[in-house]
Amino acid sequence: MPPRRVTVHHENEASNETQSSVGPEGPPPPPQLERNIKNEFRKECPPVFDGTGDPAKAETWIRAIERIFKFLRCTNQERLSCVTYQLTGSAEFWWETKQRTMTREQLGALTWENFKEELYDKYILRSYRKDKKAEFYNLKQGRMTVTEYDRALCDMSRYAPEQVNTDEKMAEKFCAGLRHEIRMALACRGRLSYAESLSRALDVEEAMPREKTTTPTTPTPPKP
Structure with a gap:
């Protein structure tokens, strides 16, 4: 009795190998190129x-x-x-x-x-940073507008980040340096966030009477 012939299904095996290498999630991603x-x-x-x-x-x-x-x-x-x-x-x-x-x-x-x-x-130098930190600590609005004062406060806060590392501290620092009349107007509002304090201060400043500037006049000489 002749031996039985064994049929090898190469195509099926190849497809099975391909499927096993690809896996259920698809082909592997291409290697990422190193950026310059x-x-x-x-x-x-x-x-x-x-x-x-x-x-x-x-x-x-x-x-x-x-x-x-x-x-x-x-x-x-x-x-x-x-x-x-x-x-x-x-x-x-x-x-x-x-x-x-x-x-x-x-x-x-x-x-x-x-x-x-x-x-x-x-x-x-440390002495420069120390002086700037003291300048920030003593910063007041003075004759600056609210916008100018707020800009100066934000610019110099990098020298003393521990003093304004929360919104509450930033609002307290901002209000403490405002001019007296603006600070009093904000005090009756209770506890405000920094954004609210800035907005209220701008509103108060807008409602305040502006300083009048007088132009000096030169007297006209008498006619001969």
Whole structure:
């Protein structure tokens, strides 16, 4: 009796293998290409820092760089690799010297926050930040409009963030520095949020009588 022939269904086996490799969730996603973060960073036209000028210039530079980092969602290493390209002049020499004084372990553990601390200690001195903090603490409206006072308050709050880290603290600080007549008008309203305090203060200011400016007149000389 001749042996039985075994039929191999190659097509079925191939289709079964394909289905098993694909799985119930479909084919695997294509591998993600590694982005060139330095090119993406330069497309945003980041400013450079040369280490000259007053401390406010260094502050402005740091804030502009960090806005780009947040927009691009840069990692810690990407931030450090990009920021060194934006240092020029004496700032570039300072950072090169600073790196030479670090150990290999310190360089490996370096973070963006560490870099900012080093830059602040060099270009935004503690005495400057201390003076600005005291200036913010004593800030009053004076002869400023409510809008100008509010802008100054928000601008200088970065020097004492712990004093205005809640909406309640910000409202208290805002009201405490208002002119007496505006502050008294807001006091009868009870506890207000910062936005409500600002809105009420603007309304009171609008209703107050404006100071009249007198134009000096020159006397006309008598006719000969």
